[in-house]
Amino acid sequence: MKIRLISLSLAFISLAYSLAQAAEVPAKPQSSENIASTNSSDEVVIEGDKLQVQLDRRFKSIGNAALHREKQDIYGDSIEYDVQNQELFVIGNARLEFQGSTITGPALRMKLDDNTGEMKDASFKMKSQFTNLPQMGVAKATDALNKGYVDPNDALVGATQQLSSTQALDNDSYTPSLGRQTGNSRGNAEEILFEGQDRKHLKNARYTTCSADSDDWYIKAKDLELDDYTKTGTATHARVEFMGLPILYTPWINFSFVNQRKSGLLAPTWGATSRSGFEILTPFYWNIAPDMDATFATRYLSKRGLQYQAELRYIGETYSGINNVEYLEKDINTERARYYAKLKHDQNWGNGWTAGYNLEKVSDDKYFSEMTTRITATSRVNLPQAGFVSYTGDVWQFNALVQKYQHLQNTSSSVVTSAPYEKLPQLTLSGNDDFGPFNANLYTQWVSFDRDQNNPKVITTDNGGLLTTSVTGNRMTAYPSVSLPMAQPYGYITPKIGVHYTSYGLDNPEYNLNGVNGSYQPDNRTLPIMSVDSGLFFDRKVRVVKNSYTQTLEPRLFYVYIPYKDQSMLPVFDTAQSDLSMNTLFLENQFTGNDRVNNANQLSLAVTSRMIDSRTGEQRMAATVGQRFYFADQKVGVPGATLRTGDSSDIITAVTARLLNKWNIDAAYQYNTDTAETIKSNIGARYSPELGKVFNLSYRYTQTRLEQINVSGQWPLGSGFYGLGRWNYSLKEGQPIEGLAGLEYDAGCWQARTVMQRVSTATANANYALFFQLELGGLASIGSNPLTLLKRGIPGYTSSGLIPDSNQQLSYE
Numbered sequence: 001m002k003i004r005l006i007s008l009s010l011a012f013i014s015l016a017y018s019l020a021q022a023a024e025v026p027a028k029p030q031s032s033e034n035i036a037s038t039n040s041s042d043e044v045v046i047e048g049d050k051l052q053v054q055l056d057r058r059f060k061s062i063g064n065a066a067l068h069r070e071k072q073d074i075y076g077d078s079i080e081y082d083v084q085n086q087e088l089f090v091i092g093n094a095r096l097e098f099q100g101s102t103i104t105g106p107a108l109r110m111k112l113d114d115n116t117g118e119m120k121d122a123s124f125k126m127k128s129q130f131t132n133l134p135q136m137g138v139a140k141a142t143d144a145l146n147k148g149y150v151d152p153n154d155a156l157v158g159a160t161q162q163l164s165s166t167q168a169l170d171n172d173s174y175t176p177s178l179g180r181q182t183g184n185s186r187g188n189a190e191e192i193l194f195e196g197q198d199r200k201h202l203k204n205a206r207y208t209t210c211s212a213d214s215d216d217w218y219i220k221a222k223d224l225e226l227d228d229y230t231k232t233g234t235a236t237h238a239r240v241e242f243m244g245l246p247i248l249y250t251p252w253i254n255f256s257f258v259n260q261r262k263s264g265l266l267a268p269t270w271g272a273t274s275r276s277g278f279e280i281l282t283p284f285y286w287n288i289a290p291d292m293d294a295t296f297a298t299r300y301l302s303k304r305g306l307q308y309q310a311e312l313r314y315i316g317e318t319y320s321g322i323n324n325v326e327y328l329e330k331d332i333n334t335e336r337a338r339y340y341a342k343l344k345h346d347q348n349w350g351n352g353w354t355a356g357y358n359l360e361k362v363s364d365d366k367y368f369s370e371m372t373t374r375i376t377a378t379s380r381v382n383l384p385q386a387g388f389v390s391y392t393g394d395v396w397q398f399n400a401l402v403q404k405y406q407h408l409q410n411t412s413s414s415v416v417t418s419a420p421y422e423k424l425p426q427l428t429l430s431g432n433d434d435f436g437p438f439n440a441n442l443y444t445q446w447v448s449f450d451r452d453q454n455n456p457k458v459i460t461t462d463n464g465g466l467l468t469t470s471v472t473g474n475r476m477t478a479y480p481s482v483s484l485p486m487a488q489p490y491g492y493i494t495p496k497i498g499v500h501y502t503s504y505g506l507d508n509p510e511y512n513l514n515g516v517n518g519s520y521q522p523d524n525r526t527l528p529i530m531s532v533d534s535g536l537f538f539d540r541k542v543r544v545v546k547n548s549y550t551q552t553l554e555p556r557l558f559y560v561y562i563p564y565k566d567q568s569m570l571p572v573f574d575t576a577q578s579d580l581s582m583n584t585l586f587l588e589n590q591f592t593g594n595d596r597v598n599n600a601n602q603l604s605l606a607v608t609s610r611m612i613d614s615r616t617g618e619q620r621m622a623a624t625v626g627q628r629f630y631f632a633d634q635k636v637g638v639p640g641a642t643l644r645t646g647d648s649s650d651i652i653t654a655v656t657a658r659l660l661n662k663w664n665i666d667a668a669y670q671y672n673t674d675t676a677e678t679i680k681s682n683i684g685a686r687y688s689p690e691l692g693k694v695f696n697l698s699y700r701y702t703q704t705r706l707e708q709i710n711v712s713g714q715w716p717l718g719s720g721f722y723g724l725g726r727w728n729y730s731l732k733e734g735q736p737i738e739g740l741a742g743l744e745y746d747a748g749c750w751q752a753r754t755v756m757q758r759v760s761t762a763t764a765n766a767n768y769a770l771f772f773q774l775e776l777g778g779l780a781s782i783g784s785n786p787l788t789l790l791k792r793g794i795p796g797y798t799s800s801g802l803i804p805d806s807n808q809q810l811s812y813e
Contacts (some may be wrong), residue, residue, distance in 0.1 A: 013036075014162040042057045044069040046081060046110075057083050065090075069112060073097045076108070086112040103125040109576070115197050122186040164670060185777070189216075196711060197230040209777030210749035217750055217776050240776065242750075261287040266295070275370045275767060277303035287584060291315050304331045304338075321345035337509060338363045340371075357387035365408040367726075369767065379751045380419060381408045395433045401426040412726050418457045420451045421472075423571050432557050437486075443479040445594065449573045467513050467639045471520060471571045473506035477594040481529070498529045500589075502595055505802070506571065521569045527597050531560045531588055541614070547660070548614040555607045558586045564599035564635050571595065572638050579680075582606070582654050591638070601632040621657045650679050662689045679703050684710075692716055692803045694796035707731040712740070712794040720746045722800055724755065726793040736760070742771075742786070746800035751775040753800075755786040774803055 023615040040777070049063030060345060061067070065079040067088060077092030087110070089521055094108035096119075103124045128803040138197070192206035202224040210216050222237035232254060248557035252265065266283040276585040283297035294313040299307040300390040307328040315319055334411050345615030362382035364366070368380055386403040403426065407419030426447040450472050451457070458468050481498025504522035511518050535556040542551045575593030578584045585606060590598045606626030637643050651674045657665040663685065670680040684698035695713040712726035724742035729735075742755035771786035790797045 044081065044083075046079065048079070050298065071098075074108065074110075074345070081741060088112065099636050105192075110194060115194055118195045119192045121190065123186070124193045125186045141373045170488070177182060186212065189224075197367060198225045198227055200228075204228075205449075208749065212798055214747075216747060218442050219776070242774070242776070249380065261285070263287045275303070276301040281309075281642075283309075299326075301328075301509070304328060304333060307338075317348070320347045321601075334364075336363075340367055346741075351424045352392045354392075355387075355389045356757070359385045361385065362408070363404055364469055366594055368408075382406070382407070395432045396429070398430075399426075399428045399516065401428075410443060418453065421457075423574075424448050424450050437484060439483045439485060441481045441483070443477070445477045446474065447573070448474045451598070467511060469511035469520075469571070471506055471509050473504055473509075473571070475505075475573060476503045477501065479529075489537070490763065491534070494533040495533065496531045496533070497527075500527045500529055502570075502594055503527070504570065509571070521573050522571070525565060525570070525597070527562055527565055529560070531598075532560065533558050533586065542611075544611075547621065550610075550612045550614055552610045552612070553607070554609070556586070556605070558604040560588050560602055560604075562588070562597060562600040563631070567596055567636055577638055577641055579626075580652060580667075581626060582626060582652060585652065586630060596636055596638060598634065598636050599632060602628055602630045602754065604628045620656065620659065623653070623655045625651065625653045627651050646674050648673065665689050677703065688796050691798045692722065692800065694794065694798075696795055705732075709739065712743075714790075714797050720748075721801075724744070724790060724794065724797070725751070738793070740789070740806065745802050747804070749777045751799070755790065757786075757789065 014085035043066040046061050048061030048065040050089045052060040061079045067074045075095040090108040094105050096103040105119040106124040108119045119330045145534040187207035189202040205224045206218045206220050208218045218241050221235040225234045234254045239246050255518045263286050279301045281299045284293045294312045297309040310325045312323045324342040328338040331338050343359040383406040389400045391398040404425040429447045431442045476592035483496035485494045509520035538553040570597045585604045608624040611621040626802045634644040650670045653669045655667045667684045668681040681701045686696050688694040700708045710728045722744040726740040728737040739758040744753040752774045756770045760766045770785045774782045
């Protein structure tokens with residue numbers, strides 16, 4: 001369980017920003033029986049039922065009194081105004097209105113020339129509430145930026161959107177609480193002191209977004225000083241009270257009340273996990289510059305010790321980056337140091353040139369499985385360590401890449417997996433240009449492959465044997481081609497011819513196959529490739545019930561011819577056979593990488609039909625069926641793969657539907673006609689009639705590999721409660737992969753949610769986590785934030801705080 005307390009500085013921002021505008025907002029005077037105007041350059045209009053004038057120096061309005069002066073709009077039972085001293089005194093039902101917001105009290109004293117004065121027992125109401133997030137810390141702000149909650153001009157918010165921190169994304173420690181954007185807020189203060197043009201001072205202030213008939217929660221401060229010039233505020237003895245109970249307190253806090261970051265302590269995170277015990281994270285945020293910031297934190301884990309964390313973010317016009325480091329000097333369990341480091345930088349040199357690096361490293365194989373509950377992190381087995389330089393022009397593209405990996409083994413499994421080959425380096429040059437009706441394309445690549453000789457590559461062959469090799473070396477590939485695109489509105493045909501050339505230079509070509517030693521003997525490989533791609537387009541108007549649609553029929557034929565050449569003595573560095581799918585059905589080479597080029601004399605056929613809404617142009621349904629027909633047997637394969645037999649491929653189909661009854665359906669199916677068996681199937685359906693109501697059901701099957709069901713949803717239970725859940729279960733392994741169960745409650749001005757998660761890990765046993773979060777009107781959040789987890793686990797999930805009132809199941813109904 002992880003509990004997060006977000007800084008109280010967020011809580012005062014709406015109050016600060018709005019009250020800082022007091023006495024500075026224009027309003028139009030209403031008509032009255034008696035109106036008096038001064039001759040000052042700053043016109044003052046006084047109105048009321050009865051008006052008393054003393055030598056044009058003092059005015060007194062009695063009954064429905066009002067005073068208007070440029071940006072000020074003041075009402076009361078009576079108003080006394082001294083023209084010479086520009087002093088006013090409002091007695092009885094004093095009211096100051098600005099931008100739809102109101103401050104009321106029994107009396108008001110104010111000097112208009114220097115904006116000083118006071119109002120005791122003041123209450124305020126605003127037709128808006130906090131929506132900006134000035135301190136993002138190390139949180140990823142993509143969601144907030146997309147929804148307009150933060151200023152897109154904030155440089156570091158943009159950097160965070162592009163560059164994500166693994167630890168920040170993992171723990172969601174600083175992910176902001178995003179409440180409903182609209183709605184009233186209110187509060188009161190024992191006294192409001194206007195201390196000049198830019199300074200206000202509130203004593204014993206309270207603030208809430210709850211309606212007038214609800215006092216569920218308040219944010220209170222003994223003293224709150226606001227400086228509109230520096231856009232900062234200072235609060236002393238600030239606390240949050242929920243249902244009359246204090247739940248968060250700070251003796252002093254200084255904050256920015258506009259969209260600005262500010263150095264200071266961030267709220268701590270505390271909780272417990274099954275693997276690390278009780279833990280508490282205390283972060284400090286350093287706003288170094290407008291385009292650079294850093295966060296430092298200590299994280300104490302009762303079962304492991306004290307961990308140090310640091311993150312540095314920066315962004316400029318031509319560069320951006322993020323660096324993360326975590327270090328635990330001595331793990332109590334393992335009695336050794338544990339660490340994680342991630343360094344990422346992207347540079348734009350201009351004129352099409354870019355460069356960058358992405359480096360990740362952990363101290364041990366179990367680091368992610370023991371330090372995180374996110375399945376996307378626990379399933380990681382290869383951490384990239386790469387740098388690149390690229391050029392992109394109108395005709396030519398170039399890329400130089402140096403790439404290694406840290407390979408994490410599942411120490412609880414007896415199966416040893418091989419690390420990918422290192423590319424030291426990989427140079428790729430390609431070009432594309434038109435010459436009259438012809439299109440010329442060139443692809444070239446040179447790669448130097450290396451690997452740890454103590455970690456050989458092990459491949460299981462189709463008969464259960466083992467192929468072990470530590471071969472390294474370089475590979476040169478060149479593939480020039482020329483095509484002749486011919487297109488008309490009703491169809492197209494594109495013949496193409498090219499030559500694929502590959503050569504190797506190996507350092508240690510030996511291998512061992514089932515105990516028998518051998519040696520690769522690579523030769524230059526030159527293969528011509530000829531293909532013809534063609535398609536037609538037909539359409540017609542149809543009516544379904546009362547709706548009009550355009551139905552299309554789109555057949556496509558793709559023929560490929562590649563002669564056979566024995567490639568069994570060529571090593572396999574980065575090549576694998578592609579799975580059959582709609583994407584690979586129309587590829588020349590069915591292998592990824594350049595170590596193998598399949599022999600081919602084959603024709604691929606597919607037919608697609610679409611239903612397009614004639615009114616909106618939206619595609620409501622699309623269905624595709626395809627198959628490949630072979631005129632020659634497969635003779636080229638990678639070690640361990642079974643060569644294809646038969647004269648046709650499996651039949652593959654894909655269907656997608658966006659129905660008017662709020663059902664979305666996506667399905668894919670692969671069927672073997674020779675064995676009458678299903679090879680693959682994947683079907684998913686989503687029902688979402690409105691925000692806050694979503695149900696997802698999916699089934700995935702791959703023959704001999706996996707069979708899973710996934711059920712998830714969010715649904716209102718009435719009286720403000722929402723049920724949340726996800727169950728991802730492996731039928732093949734007979735165990736769950738990930739489970740979520742939660743309950744969310746919306747009271748209008750506050751929301752609460754609790755979620756329990758179980759997740760299987762790639763390098764350890766299952767991990768459990770419990771999340772609880774209390775959101776107070778989008779201003780303050782207490783507890784660990786499960787929103788990222790819920791959005792990933794429940795597609796279509798919407799926080800109850802963002803659901804429009806018209807869709808709410810409100811607790812007070």
